[in-house]
Amino acid sequence: MFSGIVEEAARVVALKKEEGNLHITLTCSFVDELKIDQSVSHNGVCLTVVKLPGDGTYTVTAIQETLDRSNLGLLKVGDEVNVERSMLMNGRLDGHIVQGHVDQTATCTAVREADGSWYYTFHYEVEPAMARKGYVTVEKGSITVNGTSLTVCNSERDSFEVAIIPYTHDLTNFHNIVEGTVVNLEFDIIGKYLARLMEFSGDSTQATI
Numbered sequence: 001m002f003s004g005i006v007e008e009a010a011r012v013v014a015l016k017k018e019e020g021n022l023h024i025t026l027t028c029s030f031v032d033e034l035k036i037d038q039s040v041s042h043n044g045v046c047l048t049v050v051k052l053p054g055d056g057t058y059t060v061t062a063i064q065e066t067l068d069r070s071n072l073g074l075l076k077v078g079d080e081v082n083v084e085r086s087m088l089m090n091g092r093l094d095g096h097i098v099q100g101h102v103d104q105t106a107t108c109t110a111v112r113e114a115d116g117s118w119y120y121t122f123h124y125e126v127e128p129a130m131a132r133k134g135y136v137t138v139e140k141g142s143i144t145v146n147g148t149s150l151t152v153c154n155s156e157r158d159s160f161e162v163a164i165i166p167y168t169h170d171l172t173n174f175h176n177i178v179e180g181t182v183v184n185l186e187f188d189i190i191g192k193y194l195a196r197l198m199e200f201s202g203d204s205t206q207a208t209i
Contacts, residue, residue, distance in 0.1 A: 001087050002041045004095035004142075004149020006172045009080035010042075013057055020064035022073065023050075027057045028083055034058050039100070041084040043173075044147035044184040045070050046100025070102045071146075071182045080173040082147040095149030096142040102184040103135055106145075108177050109159065118169055120145075120177060123159045124185060134195030135187050144186035148172055 010028035017023075024042070031052070034040070038049045045066055051059035067073035075081070087093070106124035122145065126136070137143055137152045137160040144150070145162060154161040164174050177183065 002046070002084050002095075002098040002100050002147070003087050003093050004098040004144050004147065005084060006082040006148050006168075007084050008082075008171060009173045010083045012075055012077055012079045012081060014059075015075060015077060020067075022062045022067055023059055024062060024072065024075065024081075025051075025057050025059045026081060026083070030085070031056055031058050039086045041086075041098070041100045041147045042081050043071060043102075044082070044098070044100065044144050044186050045072060045102050066102075069104060070184045071105055074182060080176060082172045084147055096144075097189055098144050098147070098149060098186060099189055100147075101186060103187050104185055105182050106185050108179055108181045108183065111178060114163075116166060118164045118174070119153075119161050120164060120174070121154075121159060121161050122183060122185075126158045132195060132199065134192035136191075137187070138191065141191065142188045144184075146173060146177075146183045148174070 008028055010026040012024060013027055014025035015022060034049050034052060036049055036052060039046050040049060042060065047060035047062060049058050050061050062072045104124060106122040108120055109123045110121040112119050137155045139152060139155045141152050142149060143152050150162040152160045153163060169175050
């Protein structure tokens with residue numbers, strides 16, 4: 001479980017494809033604090049630390065399903081990846097409940113600066129059946145973009161905006177996002193549960209997508 005409060009942007013130092021798996025080796029400031037089997041969010045994808053060679057790097061492995069659903073298969077050596085270690089249960093939830101299970105990708109369609117901050121617009125494919133299960137954004141709701149907990153603004157049927165302050169812009173890989181960049185999305189788990197309960201109850205008030 002994560003909160004969507006990115007700790008930093010780790011750098012990819014090596015990529016190794018093995019059958020349907022991709023072994024990703026990265027470096028970041030807290031490598032010495034990691035342990036084998038520990039869960040770390042990478043651009044919003046929960047992955048397990050499988051190797052700590054002691055040279056300031058660590059390795060995680062993404063399976064084919066993860067590569068198909070996320071942007072991790074697009075990584076190149078030198079890329080920055082947003083990383084967050086799992087939540088401490090005795091700490092504050094500064095973001096929102098994030099599972100580390102990416103739902104789908106989206107594409108950045110616009111970036112505009114606004115008095116020192118930035119607005120990013122993202123377009124994503126909408127499947128009506130999935131939308132009815134809560135895989136949508138809502139105005140002022142929560143969304144996870146590349147593992148970053150953000151508030152939705154200008155929510156449309158298949159797009160939304162987020163506002164990025166300078167701290168988040170500089171700390172995460174948002175400073176590398178331009179038009180055409182593919183990002184990972186995780187929709188709000190609470191919205192998914194509510195939509196599912198409404199579906200099971202046969203609530204006729206559900207909107208038609």
